Every structure is written in structure tokens, then in C-alpha cells.
Amino acid sequence: PTTIKLIGSTQVLSDPSSVVKELIDNALDARASSIVVEISSNTLDVIQVRDNGHGIAPEDRPMAARRYSTSKIREFDDLKDVGGRWLGFRGEALASIAEMSGSLSIITRVEGEAVAVLLKIARNGEIDGQDRASHPMGTTVRVTDFFKSLPVRKQAALKHSSKYLAKVKKLMQGYALCRPKTRFSLRVLKAANEKINWMYAPKPDANLEDAAFKVIGRECASQCEWTIMESDGFEIQAFLPKPTAEASKVRNVGHFISVDSRPVSALRGVLKQLVVLFKEKIAKSSVGLTGVRDPFIFMNIVCPPDSYDANIEPAKDDVLFENSDMVVSARIHNLRG
Numbered sequence: 001p002t003t004i005k006l007i008g009s010t011q012v013l014s015d016p017s018s019v020v021k022e023l024i025d026n027a028l029d030a031r032a033s034s035i036v037v038e039i040s041s042n043t044l045d046v047i048q049v050r051d052n053g054h055g056i057a058p059e060d061r062p063m064a065a066r067r068y069s070t071s072k073i074r075e076f077d078d079l080k081d082v083g084g085r086w087l088g089f090r091g092e093a094l095a096s097i098a099e100m101s102g103s104l105s106i107i108t109r110v111e112g113e114a115v116a117v118l119l120k121i122a123r124n125g126e127i128d129g130q131d132r133a134s135h136p137m138g139t140t141v142r143v144t145d146f147f148k149s150l151p152v153r154k155q156a157a158l159k160h161s162s163k164y165l166a167k168v169k170k171l172m173q174g175y176a177l178c179r180p181k182t183r184f185s186l187r188v189l190k191a192a193n194e195k196i197n198w199m200y201a202p203k204p205d206a207n208l209e210d211a212a213f214k215v216i217g218r219e220c221a222s223q224c225e226w227t228i229m230e231s232d233g234f235e236i237q238a239f240l241p242k243p244t245a246e247a248s249k250v251r252n253v254g255h256f257i258s259v260d261s262r263p264v265s266a267l268r269g270v271l272k273q274l275v276v277l278f279k280e281k282i283a284k285s286s287v288g289l290t291g292v293r294d295p296f297i298f299m300n301i302v303c304p305p306d307s308y309d310a311n312i313e314p315a316k317d318d319v320l321f322e323n324s325d326m327v328v329s330a331r332i333h334n335l336r337g
């Protein structure tokens, strides 16, 4: 059977978009239905993520930003199925952010609390001061001067602000496609170009198609259809341009790939092969598709409950499937279809 390896990444936070990704994962783990990202236009001065999730319980607050501490594994046995339940469980994101940034502060409030608390976090992850704050139930994490402690990286990152802003936007669009009932908002502080701001505000019964309308536009989304495949207990769900799609309506927005509704950024192994296969299918079947270089592809793989290898440190956006039955199944399906 197919097994999955989650490859440990030595660099938890390689650029500002990975900070946003970790903070969004935490918000989703806290069952937020609304996530608001604010980021300064150079992507380093301020990175803030606000959610309406369940907040951080008082007893978990001292540990929140300590390395390797997580509220998500209470017992060792949890590790077995933790892959499916939580987006993060390494307890490394906040600790790494604290270490690499000018400041990290967390405002949080749980249900039933009269007032929210503002926690100032020191570089070593310990609480360095706290205060009362005004905040509805949920959490706001605010990072300033990201990469402060890595001046060389900081200088390099400052040259790529617009690339990182685009990456954050695409990341959030990927989340919206995976989690179409969640509200996502991106606001770039003092944006040079207002078009970078983005918001997806779904109705309660929204589905992927609604999110797709928002991400790729109604015209392009109406040219797409579902392909669902099963292989070895894995389900491949793909939303792709139809064989009859008109080239002028297929937009070159690229692929949005997720595993168990978690966007993945590094495309390798089976995931990469599947994307190549879908691209071939789109190129082959659609009539006169010239100018289609990087068509919209949405794919989510739903994994069976026991498929994660929990012995390997899980950097969740770096997933490798060990055998390629899925590719074989997809190829057969594509030839038939």
C-alpha cells in the first residue's frame, strides 16, 4: 500500500510567507471561521494574523511559544492520528518566530473570559510581560521585524517583497480552495498596489466551486469540472479545466495542491507527477489550447487515517508518497476519460 512520509524540514520558516502559513495553520487548528492577515508591504515589518478560533487556554499560555511544546498532543498515542487532525503539532512555529523576529506578541481570549490578555513573548519563547487587552474570542498573533536576527537574509528578503506578497496571496487562495467555508482576508499595509488586497467571504454553505469563482473568476471556474479517483484507499479530488474548455477562458494561474485539505508548497514525488499528468491531459484534450502554459489545477488528496508515518518529524507542507499507484490509477483514468 501507499505510505506517506513527511519530511522534516530544518528550516521551519524560510521566508515571510511561511510565517503566514504557520499562523494560518494555528488559526485553523483553533477552528477559526475567519482569518485576517495583515502584512506590511515589505513583508517583514509587520506580520499579523487574527482569528476567531477558541483562543489559547490560560494553562497553555506559558508554553505557547516554547520550543517543542504543543497543546495538540496530550498523550503519546495521539501521535498516531495527529496527522489528520491538526495542521501543526511540532510546537516549533511560535518558538522559531520569537527567535527570529524583533517582537512577538499574542492577544488571546477564550470563551467565558471577561477580558483578553496580551502576552509579550521574549526571544527565548518565555512570556516577558502581560496586560489586559480588548479582543473578542480568538487570537491575534503579531510579529514585527521578522528576520531581525538574520541580517543577511533580511537584506535579501527586502529585495523580494513583491514576490513574497504574491506568494502570501496565492497561499491564502489555496487555503480558501481547501477550506471554502472559512473567511480569509489579506490586507497589505500601505500597499503600493491595492490589487494585492484580497478577501474571500463565503456563505455558510459555500463549497470549492464558490471559492474557485473568487480565485480564478466565474468564467474560468465554469470551464472546470471534477475528476475523482480512488487508489489504495486514497482519494484524489481534482478540479480541472474540462476537455472542452476554451483556451481564452483557461487562466494561467497555476496549481493549488493540498493533502487532507492542507496546502502543500513543495511539489515532489507523486504530487509532482500527478500535476504533470493533469497538465498533459489539459493540453491534449482541450480544443486549440494555445497560450495555456500553467493552467488552473486544483487537487486535494484525502488520505486514509493511518497513512501518516509519525516517526518522521512532520514538516507538514513537504509530503512524499512512497509508491506511485496513484499516478498509475490517474493515468488509466485519464486515458479512459
Ligand code: ADP
Binding pocket: 022, 026, 027, 030, 051, 053, 054, 055, 056, 060, 063, 064, 065, 069, 070, 071, 072, 088, 089, 090, 091, 092, 093, 094, 095, 138, 139
Ligand atoms: P504547534 O502548532 O505545532 O502546536 P506552534 O508553535 O505553532 O506549535 O503553537 C504552539 C501552541 O500555541 C499551540 O499548540 C496552541 O496551543 C497555541 N496556539 C498558537 N496559535 C494559536 C491560535 N491562533 N489559536 C489557539 N491556540 C494557538
Ligand code: MG
Binding pocket: 022, 025, 026, 087, 088, 089, 091, 093
Ligand atoms: Mg502551529
